[in-house]
Amino acid sequence: MYDRRVxxxxxxxxxxxxTVNLYLEELSDVIVASDIECQTDAFLDKPATPLFIPxxxxxxxxxxxxxxxxxxxxxxxxxxxxxxxGKTVEQSLEEVMEEEELAGLRxxxxxxxxxxxxxxxxxxxxxxxxxxRSKEKERRVAQQKEVLRKEREVAExxxxxxxxxxYLADLLPAVxxxxxxxxxxxxxxxxxxxxxxxxxxQEAFKDTQ
Amino acid sequence: MPKCALLALDISGFRVKLxxxxxxxxxxxxxxxxxxxxxxxxxxxxxxxxxxxxAPRRLRALASLADGRLLIILQEKRAEALLTLVPKLMLKxxxxxxxxxxxxxxxxxxxxxxxxxxxxxxxxxxxSLLLHKxxxxxxxxxxxxxxxxxxLSVCEDGMRQVCEEEVLPVLVDLLxxxxxxxxxxxxxxxxxxxxxxxxxxxxLDLDVIPILLSLVSQDGEEEKDKExxxxxxxxxxxxxxxxxxxxxxxxxxxxxxxxxxxxxxxxEEDQDIRRNAQNAVRVITWTPCNTxxx
Numbered sequence: 001m002y003d004r005r006v007x008x009x010x011x012x013x014x015x016x017x018x019t020v021n022l023y024l025e026e027l028s029d030v031i032v033a034s035d036i037e038c039q040t041d042a043f044l045d046k047p048a049t050p051l052f053i054p055x056x057x058x059x060x061x062x063x064x065x066x067x068x069x070x071x072x073x074x075x076x077x078x079x080x081x082x083x084x085x086g087k088t089v090e091q092s093l094e095e096v097m098e099e100e101e102l103a104g105l106r107x108x109x110x111x112x113x114x115x116x117x118x119x120x121x122x123x124x125x126x127x128x129x130x131x132x133r134s135k136e137k138e139r140r141v142a143q144q145k146e147v148l149r150k151e152r153e154v155a156e157x158x159x160x161x162x163x164x165x166x167y168l169a170d171l172l173p174a175v176x177x178x179x180x181x182x183x184x185x186x187x188x189x190x191x192x193x194x195x196x197x198x199x200x201x202q203e204a205f206k207d208t209q
Numbered sequence: 210m211p212k213c214a215l216l217a218l219d220i221s222g223f224r225v226k227l228x229x230x231x232x233x234x235x236x237x238x239x240x241x242x243x244x245x246x247x248x249x250x251x252x253x254x255x256x257x258x259x260x261x262x263x264a265p266r267r268l269r270a271l272a273s274l275a276d277g278r279l280l281i282i283l284q285e286k287r288a289e290a291l292l293t294l295v296p297k298l299m300l301k302x303x304x305x306x307x308x309x310x311x312x313x314x315x316x317x318x319x320x321x322x323x324x325x326x327x328x329x330x331x332x333x334x335x336x337s338l339l340l341h342k343x344x345x346x347x348x349x350x351x352x353x354x355x356x357x358x359x360x361l362s363v364c365e366d367g368m369r370q371v372c373e374e375e376v377l378p379v380l381v382d383l384l385x386x387x388x389x390x391x392x393x394x395x396x397x398x399x400x401x402x403x404x405x406x407x408x409x410x411x412x413l414d415l416d417v418i419p420i421l422l423s424l425v426s427q428d429g430e431e432e433k434d435k436e437x438x439x440x441x442x443x444x445x446x447x448x449x450x451x452x453x454x455x456x457x458x459x460x461x462x463x464x465x466x467x468x469x470x471x472x473x474x475x476x477e478e479d480q481d482i483r484r485n486a487q488n489a490v491r492v493i494t495w496t497p498c499n500t501x502x503x
């Protein structure tokens with residue numbers, strides 16, 4: 001192997017070697033190095049593929065619908081419009097009729113209710129009138145009964161009084177006659193004189209005994 | 210918000226044949242109505258809708274309630290449905306948080322229910338609630354409140370309550386209201402209240418006869434007004450008839466016979482008004498001898 005750093009052969013003999021400056025190299029620890037890097041390029045957008053336009057072949061043909069060829073607008077639109085407008089008008093007519101019917105119903109109800117209230121008031125008024133009158137009749141009948149009862153009572157009282165009077169009319173003379181006959185009515189002077197005479201006769205009789 | 214100005218329907222004896230169109234309650238096609246559950250669930254379900262906070266839902270539910278079909282259902286399941294419905298309606302009305310539209314519908318529903326049966330509303334103190342609504346600034350509310358009051362005053366209890374709660378002075382004021390219907394309804398309540406003695410007494414105290422007479426007289430009446438004023442004239446005549454049964458009223462009305470006579474002649478085109486006027490004249494001129502009573 002040839003390594004320039006290694007001296008081969010005799011080192012002593014080196015002294016007479018001609019200058020090897022040219023062949024000398026600086027020895028260092030630093031290893032000469034150089035950096036090299038490699039990097040792939042970033043992906044580039046693939047350019048758009050060009051349209052594949054085949055070569056023209058065949059015959060060119062064209063067609064065009066002219067006005068009036070497909071359908072007659074005026075004729076067709078009539079049917080369409082009829083349906084559209086007709087349905088709208090029909091719907092609105094129905095709604096209006098419905099509202100009118102409801103309004104009519106409400107008016108009818110209101111009229112009915114007014115008449116009903118009218119007649120009901122009359123019925124209630126007459127009922128109350130009847131109640132008042134029958135109450136009044138009852139009161140008057142009761143009043144009359146009371147009057148009759150009082151009259152009867154008065155008549156009975158009068159009759160009782162008359163009878164009593166008649167009964168008592170004879171009572172008094174009869175009593176007096178009876179009393180008189182029993183000697184309850186006397187003339188005090190007469191009695192005094194008679195008593196005196198009787199007493200004197202008694203005493204005279206006693207004296208004679 | 211759609212104004213659902215529905216008329217309250219009086220069903221008794223009057224069948225309603227509604228068009229089978231999208232206005233029928235329950236159809237999904239009408240956005241202004243809430244769908245109605247079938248049969249007994251109708252009322253509770255609609256009421257739960259009413260409890261919701263969003264006004265549009267409530268309005269729709271209310272529109273369904275006021276609608277005729279529901280009232281037909283109500284008539285069939287009368288007692289229980291009315292008994293539950295009426296107190297709830299009144300509660301909602303008392304709250305007063307609702308807008309005018311909703312209040313009008315509530316009152317109109319109450320009106321229809323009371324036409325079927327006035328007792329539940331009377332039991333829930335309806336008269337005082339309606340009295341409060343009579344002074345509302347909205348014509349619609351006044352109109353519906355007076356209509357409901359008229360429905361309530363049809364029974365004796367109602368007449369008595371109207372007299373006790375001092376409703377009559379307010380009604381006499383409403384006789385001079387700008388709206389013809391309000392006037393007519395007020396006259397209606399008065400005509401019922403004047404049936405009982407207490408009502409007659411209060412009406413005479415309030416000097417209501419001249420007002421009624423002015424409503425009945427034809428001065429300055431135009432052709433187009435006649436139709437609208439028919440109810441007003443009829444009810445006023447009935448009220449006058451009722452008041453003529455009291456001695457004081459009879460005295461006042463004997464002087465006004467010519468006016469009433471005009472209305473009772475053949476010149477009066479409307480047959481009902483003519484009959485009412487003739488009846489009034491008959492009652493005013495009644496004497497015990499000419500009744501034919503034994």
